[in-house]
Amino acid sequence: MRMIPMQQSFLSSPIRILLFIGVFMITTKGTTQKTTSAKQDSVIVKKIYNASLLEGKSYEWLDYLSNQIGGRLSGSLNAQRAVEWAEKELKELGLDKVWLQSVMVPKWTRGVTEFAYIETELGKTTNVPICALGGSVPTPIGGLKAPVIEVKGIEELADLGTEKIKGKIVFYNRPMQAELIQTFQAYGGCVDQRYAGAKEAAKFGAVGVIVRSMNLRQDDYPHTGAMSYGDLSNSEKIPAAAISTNGADLLSAMLKLNPQIKFNFNMNCRLWKDVESFNVIGEIKGTTYPNEYMVVGGHLDSWDLGDGSHDDGAGIVQSMEVLRLFKKIGYKPKRSIRVVLFMNEENGLRGGKKYAKEAKEKGENHVFALESDAGGFTPRGFSFDCDEANLQQIQSWKPLFAPYLIHYFEKGGSGADIGPLKKEKGIVLAGLRPDSQRYFDYHHAANDTFDAVNKRELELGAATMTSLMYLMDTYGIK
Known part of the structure; x- marks a missing residue:
């Protein structure tokens, strides 16, 4: 079979020339349309x-x-x-x-401004900023005072058991991870203690919950947010509040010096129909x-x-x-x-x-x-x-x-x-x-x-x- 040089074959074939021109025109037209659309979009x-x-x-x-x-x-x-x-x-x-x-929609009211203090000994107290978590039950009239046990997360509760938790206020103090650039990822890494902390602590006999605010900054603003009691009965529900990041650090430091300190907080929130x-x-x-x-x-x-x-x-x-x-x-x-x-x-x-x-x-x-x-x-x-x-x-x-x-x-x-x-x-x-x-x-x-x-x-x-x-x-x- 005789081979025809590429150049000779191309030049001698009108059909191939027409095909080439057609493909070129279609390609050029598509590119032009895309360029025109991009310019219009930009405008x-x-x-x-x-x-x-x-x-x-x-x-x-x-x-x-x-x-x-x-x-x-x-x-x-x-x-x-x-x-x-x-x-x-x-x-x-x-x-x-x-x-x-x-x-x-649910209707929940906060009531009068919440109040809390740390008591190192009878008559010696330090006020700290707190706020009720959304959906929390109130404290008893006059407030709730009890010893405090600090944990870094819900998973620690089972290790401590009812013996060490019953009758105490559980203090969740796991901070947002500051090294995470995506701050919503840091939020997601600790928000479970706010949402489910009261439900889980109540199972071990806790009488209340204090949660470190979901905040990367050190300040005196407590941050509220939604929480859930799951399927707990009304009699099993315990009050839950957020404490500011400065307040959380203070409480943690004071617990290290004296594990016998008590926490007192007063909330008047209420859930309606x-x-x-x-x-x-x-x-x-x-x-x-x-x-x-x-x-x-x-x-x-x-x-x-x-x-x-x-x-x-x-x-x-x-x-x-x-x-x-x-x-x-x-x-x-x-x-x-x-x-x-x-x-x-x-x-x-x-x-x-x-x-x-x-x-x-x-x-x-x-x-x-x-x-x-x-x-x-x-x-x-x-x-x-x-x-x-x-x-x-x-x-x-x-x-x-x-x-x-x-x-x-x-x-x-x-x-x-x-x-x-x-x-x-x-x-x-x-x-x-x-x-x-x-x-x-x-x-x-x-x-x-x-x-x-x-x-x-x-x-x-x-x-x-x-x-x-x-x-x-x-x-x-x-």
């Missing part, structure tokens, strides 16, 4: 950031929510005031639909795929010690701002976009569960959900609960965020309220990830107030969320 993302930073409303909203309404513990009057305020503000945005979704509250929902109807739903949200309730500016007032106003920014720049989404302001994330997750339940009952096709519930600090990026194909698509958008110093696009958790929307396939869940190094200085404490939030950081977060929502709407899920 829209720039518009979003400009609108948020120059004409944003998130900080103004947060000012009102924090300073005119304040802490919004579910079931409280302030929580209801927040519902009414949010419904009014969303209606003023001119959305296609705004409504309230009824949900029954469930009451009705609401998720607040606003929607822009999609122009192309109206039956595909994208959600952005945060939780409207907060703890009662501060005004809940970081947790989660910031997430609320940033989520509202997403829809306002779309309307501001004239963007009409292909898919229906909802802002959902969830009620009762802090001590029950009733709002998130109710929204997911009704969505399933109605057969609604949710394809994407984004939550902001990590504070109003400088945004770093997002974590995603999704498959590899969707993660790769999202990571291909990183160059669009690079000018705004957004770099974190990794697999991980999303958000508690949107978690119930998760299904086997067909949805991407995401959580905004701001810089977290200062978050637990304020989390669930009295210093979580409006003055702790930086206006520019808050607005950058809102723009970052809006940009991701735009891209997810434009390209859909894989």
Whole structure:
């Protein structure tokens, strides 16, 4: 068989020339389309950031929510005031639909300010800052005084046994791990002692529980948070309180010097019957795929010690701002976009569960959900609960965020309220990830107030969320 030189064969074959030209044109066209799309996306993302930073409303909203309404513990009057305020503000945005979704929530009240002291000997006492954990039963009238036994975690209780624990106050003193850069990982490593510490200590005859605050900073602010008694009967439940990090270190040092010291604390908290509250929902109807739903949200309730500016007032106003920014720049989404302001994330997750339940009952096709519930600090990026194909698509958008110093696009958790929307396939869940190094200085404490939030950081977060929502709407899920 005679071999034909490559050059001669190519030049003498009109068909091959036409094939080459066709492939070249298709490749060039695809590259040109991608380049054009990237440029268009870049322009829209720039518009979003400009609108948020120059004409944003998130900080103004947060000012009102924090300073005119304040802490919004579910079931409280302030929580209801927040519902009414949010419904009014969303209606003023001119959305296609705004409504309230009824949900029954727990009602727990703190009562008068808690009081505690360490007693080294009769008449010699040192006051320390404490606060009741959310859901705790009260102390007996006049307070509870007992010897203290210090542990670093729940697992130590079994080793000590009933003999050493009965009649005492268990003092959980495992700190957050300061060497962990991911502070939410440090939080997760010790929050079990707050949530389940009372339940487990009661099994060994403890009369009360004191828990070191979930805080990486040394200060005098005790941090509250949810706790559970599991299946304990009312007679078996024991009071549980958080102690500030400075107070915990003092108590620990004094126990080393004198293991016989006693701790006295007084709390008047109370759990009531469930009451009705609401998720607040606003929607822009999609122009192309109206039956595909994208959600952005945060939780409207907060703890009662501060005004809940970081947790989660910031997430609320940033989520509202997403829809306002779309309307501001004239963007009409292909898919229906909802802002959902969830009620009762802090001590029950009733709002998130109710929204997911009704969505399933109605057969609604949710394809994407984004939550902001990590504070109003400088945004770093997002974590995603999704498959590899969707993660790769999202990571291909990183160059669009690079000018705004957004770099974190990794697999991980999303958000508690949107978690119930998760299904086997067909949805991407995401959580905004701001810089977290200062978050637990304020989390669930009295210093979580409006003055702790930086206006520019808050607005950058809102723009970052809006940009991701735009891209997810434009390209859909894989």
